[in-house]
Amino acid sequence: MSIQGPKTSAMFDRALAALVNGVSSGWRYWGDDDTIVLTGGEGAYVYDADGKRYIDYHLGFGPVILGHGDEHVVAAVTRAVANGTTFAFTQEQEVSAAEAVKRAVPWVERLRFTNTGTEATMHATRLARGFTGRDIVVKFEGTYHGAHDYVMFSTPGDTTDALGSPFSPVPVVMSSGMPRPIGGLVRTLPFNDLEAAERLFARDGANIAALFVEPMLGNAMAIEPQPGFLEGLRELCTRHGAVLVFDEVKTGVRIAVGGAVEIYGVTPDLATFAKAMGNGLPVAAIAGRGPVLGGWDRGGIIQAGTYSGNAVSTAATQATIERLLTGEPMAQLDRVGNALMDGTAKILADKGVESAVLGRPAMFSFYFGEGDPTDYRGATGHDEDLYENLVMAMIERGVMPSPDALEPWFLSAAHSDEDVATTLQVFEESLAEALG
Numbered sequence: 463m464s465i466q467g468p469k470t471s472a473m474f475d476r477a478l479a480a481l482v483n484g485v486s487s488g489w490r491y492w493g494d495d496d497t498i499v500l501t502g503g504e505g506a507y508v509y510d511a512d513g514k515r516y517i518d519y520h521l522g523f524g525p526v527i528l529g530h531g532d533e534h535v536v537a538a539v540t541r542a543v544a545n546g547t548t549f550a551f552t553q554e555q556e557v558s559a560a561e562a563v564k565r566a567v568p569w570v571e572r573l574r575f576t577n578t579g580t581e582a583t584m585h586a587t588r589l590a591r592g593f594t595g596r597d598i599v600v601k602f603e604g605t606y607h608g609a610h611d612y613v614m615f616s617t618p619g620d621t622t623d624a625l626g627s628p629f630s631p632v633p634v635v636m637s638s639g640m641p642r643p644i645g646g647l648v649r650t651l652p653f654n655d656l657e658a659a660e661r662l663f664a665r666d667g668a669n670i671a672a673l674f675v676e677p678m679l680g681n682a683m684a685i686e687p688q689p690g691f692l693e694g695l696r697e698l699c700t701r702h703g704a705v706l707v708f709d710e711v712k713t714g715v716r717i718a719v720g721g722a723v724e725i726y727g728v729t730p731d732l733a734t735f736a737k738a739m740g741n742g743l744p745v746a747a748i749a750g751r752g753p754v755l756g757g758w759d760r761g762g763i764i765q766a767g768t769y770s771g772n773a774v775s776t777a778a779t780q781a782t783i784e785r786l787l788t789g790e791p792m793a794q795l796d797r798v799g800n801a802l803m804d805g806t807a808k809i810l811a812d813k814g815v816e817s818a819v820l821g822r823p824a825m826f827s828f829y830f831g832e833g834d835p836t837d838y839r840g841a842t843g844h845d846e847d848l849y850e851n852l853v854m855a856m857i858e859r860g861v862m863p864s865p866d867a868l869e870p871w872f873l874s875a876a877h878s879d880e881d882v883a884t885t886l887q888v889f890e891e892s893l894a895e896a897l898g
């Protein structure tokens with residue numbers, strides 16, 4: 463049965479005639495009969511073209527931390543757009559937003575804004591290479607660092623067989639169109655396996671420009687780092703002169719206002735932020751401390767972008783962060799997130815489903831299988847069909863997480879106790895249906 467009502471179906475036909483596959487980003491296409499067209503959002507809800515309401519746990523792949531159409535962000539953006547949006551100069555709004563980021567993430571000394579997470583990781587890659595004079599980039603299996611060619615290897619969705627032995631992982635190309643020689647500049651590693659990282663650095667350390675890591679696997683079930691893992695990566699990078707980059711595009715300003723550094727206590731050289739820092743407006747940043755940013759000070763390493771630091775996106779950033787710094791939104795988000803994690807874990811246990819609820823209240827996932835996975839390879843052992851059947855039954859009933867088990871559920875401060883109660887009821891009914 464299609465999840466499109468008649469008006470949504472007609473709207474998607476219009477979309478298909480004007481947009482390739484009816485979407486502007488490939489992963490939004492769920493098939494001709496199952497791609498939903500939304501007309502708007504408010505708070506914790508989104509509405510489709512048939513007027514059907516969904517409690518939204520997708521939140522645009524994570525950004526909407528205060529809820530759709532948050533009044534503080536709307537007011538700030540409205541003021542900014544009327545005052546001129548893009549100039550060929552630094553603007554006051556951009557400086558105020560950068561200061562707000564520094565207040566939220568106190569280890570950050572300076573930053574540069576970009577528009578998307580992809581741009582941020584692309585510029586962080588070039589900065590690290592320019593600073594170290596080296597070419598190789600290391601990343602972990604099951605992480606996603608954006609859609610540029612240098613990092614699209616061993617991303618979520620690859621089979622364990624394709625990834626090779628954990629002792630000598632094979633970087634798996636994500637897309638046709640990526641030039642083959644780039645594969646020679648990438649090394650991949652299993653997450654939480656410090657010994658594998660040590661072996662790689664012992665062999666290749668003198669050529670490694672940067673090690674990128676999502677400190678919590680935001681694209682692979684919100685798997686968390688084991689104690690000592692991030693500390694070990696920090697030590698390895700320092701010892702070998704490589705730049706440690708935390709990709710906090712999903713975790714930043716979300717799992718805590720200060721991001722993963724606030725939670726795990728390990729400080730990188732650079733971090734990339736995006737998503738929750740703008741509550742849905744296109745804004746991102748490469749932030750850091752210490753000598754690496756000096757690569758830009760000295761010149762010769764290009765970073766540029768016409769819209770970077772534009773007044774509208776940075777007004778959204780400042781408003782979002784100032785609101786989060788009051789403490790209220792995070793307290794609400796933690797409360798409802800914990801209630802959902804506990805409630806769903808109880809329902810799963812009562813129904814005898816072997817499972818684990820992974821992650822943190824702002825961003826959590828379900829692993830349907832034995833034990834707790836500690837890396838992407840472990841996560842691939844989950845019961846994919848059960849999860850997808852569960853989520854599709856939930857979507858029919860008006861609750862909207864991603865049907866991809868690797869993609870976490872995202873919470874916003876607009877989710878209420880009532881939303882949690884409805885979600886738990888829908889979860890229970892849908893699970894019973896999915897179990898047959």
Ligand SMILES: Cc1ncc(COP(=O)(O)O)c(C=O)c1O
Nearest residue numbers: 578579580606607608709711712
């Ligand atoms: C960890 C991480 N880095 C980078 C990106 C790319 O961000 P964008 O889609 O804004 O280019 C994403 C997108 O989901 C991400 O999850």
